[in-house]
Amino acid sequence: MTTTPEPPPFDFRAVLLSGFLPAALFAIGEGAIIPIIPIAANSLGASLAIAGFVASLILVGELIGDVPSGVVVARIGERNAMIGAAVVSMLGLTVCVVAPNPVVLAVGVFLVGISTAVFALARHAYMTTAIPLAIRARALSSLGGVFRFGYFVGPFIAAGVVHLTGTTQSAFWIHIVCCLAAAVTLLVLRDPATGVRGLRRPSRASRADEPATLEGEEFVKEESHGLFRTIREHHRVLLRLGSGAGLIGAMRAGRQVILPLWAVSVGLNDSTAALVIGIAGAVDFALFYTSGQIMDRWGRLASALPCMLGLSICYFLLAWSDHLDARVGWFVAVAMAMSLANGVGSGILMTLGADLAPRDHPAPFLGAWRFTGDFGQAAAPLLISGITAVASIAIASGVMGVLGLVGAGVLFRYVPRYLPRRLR
Numbered sequence: 001m002t003t004t005p006e007p008p009p010f011d012f013r014a015v016l017l018s019g020f021l022p023a024a025l026f027a028i029g030e031g032a033i034i035p036i037i038p039i040a041a042n043s044l045g046a047s048l049a050i051a052g053f054v055a056s057l058i059l060v061g062e063l064i065g066d067v068p069s070g071v072v073v074a075r076i077g078e079r080n081a082m083i084g085a086a087v088v089s090m091l092g093l094t095v096c097v098v099a100p101n102p103v104v105l106a107v108g109v110f111l112v113g114i115s116t117a118v119f120a121l122a123r124h125a126y127m128t129t130a131i132p133l134a135i136r137a138r139a140l141s142s143l144g145g146v147f148r149f150g151y152f153v154g155p156f157i158a159a160g161v162v163h164l165t166g167t168t169q170s171a172f173w174i175h176i177v178c179c180l181a182a183a184v185t186l187l188v189l190r191d192p193a194t195g196v197r198g199l200r201r202p203s204r205a206s207r208a209d210e211p212a213t214l215e216g217e218e219f220v221k222e223e224s225h226g227l228f229r230t231i232r233e234h235h236r237v238l239l240r241l242g243s244g245a246g247l248i249g250a251m252r253a254g255r256q257v258i259l260p261l262w263a264v265s266v267g268l269n270d271s272t273a274a275l276v277i278g279i280a281g282a283v284d285f286a287l288f289y290t291s292g293q294i295m296d297r298w299g300r301l302a303s304a305l306p307c308m309l310g311l312s313i314c315y316f317l318l319a320w321s322d323h324l325d326a327r328v329g330w331f332v333a334v335a336m337a338m339s340l341a342n343g344v345g346s347g348i349l350m351t352l353g354a355d356l357a358p359r360d361h362p363a364p365f366l367g368a369w370r371f372t373g374d375f376g377q378a379a380a381p382l383l384i385s386g387i388t389a390v391a392s393i394a395i396a397s398g399v400m401g402v403l404g405l406v407g408a409g410v411l412f413r414y415v416p417r418y419l420p421r422r423l424r
Helices: 012-033 037-043 048-076 078-098 102-130 133-165 168-188 216-223 227-233 235-265 270-286 288-298 301-323 327-344 348-356 362-390 393-418
Strands: none
Touching (some): 012 078, 037 048, 037 168, 048 078, 048 102, 078 168, 102 133, 102 362, 133 168, 133 270, 133 288, 227 235, 227 362, 235 270, 235 301, 235 348, 235 362, 288 348, 301 327, 301 348
């Protein structure tokens, strides 16, 4: 009589080091350069409009890189893809450092955006396969918290480096150092899910709970079965729940645009506005683990619906308070409430993507899934700017509130259809 050996206990500390540490390093570097890019472009002779365009190329690069990055990750593996993305990012950052004009700087920024998409998808796919289902939401919401932390800390490091060196482009060296450190970390540390170290790609047997049926070249060929086939096989969920993901991304990105614009419209000075938005960001960051606990204990809708409904109500309150005498106080209160609602939904997009992705080859699906959320993030600032230009910021806020209600309805309708009962 033979007995099946029990699987080794899950080593969460090892995953923290191999998954969260590289992500934290990459996020700190990206957070350091994002506010510097338009300043660097302007210092090279770009107008304000061109500087804004150059800064937007990092988001454009991420959006364009989202879908094909799924095939890249499937072919070479998550760890190899993260290491390769870090190397490509260093190349783009080096271009930014030596750029003699805004055009060359734009090329470097675009390369950084592409590599960011690959790194983010590989990290997402890695956590999807490495983390047990019982703590998946907490792990992925914590991963979202890691990036929030990086975006919070990075600008302070950049400010110090620029002050010491006296040159704006020196801030790009921060991200170069962070990418190098992330790549070295991935090379040195052993993958806790597979036992593999360095660039060697694991077989399917070491990656999944079920026995392997394909190995080596056959496994790689099957896993990277193609972007368009993935989209065709999963087009229903990508159109339905994917539209909800896009609306979540839009509501979040819209918050980052409309709060500074509203601060200007109610007459707050720069320092006060920065203080209010900074405190609101701290509230958002503080809730990342709470969001994961909610999802793991009560299901994904228990996080997604309060997030969307809360953000929608806040957009409506902003629009309603436009002509009130106490609109400054309302702005402060709504900014905090928006951060509370957004924090409750921390990690929801990554968690839903991990829940929906095929177990045996998640990367292509996750690439298409991330595209839906990033598309919403890219579209929302343009929508708010356009409506504000032709109408008013209050109407733009009201439109975002309506989109939030639509998104909540989509999630309420389709999450129960596509997720098992225990995850809803």
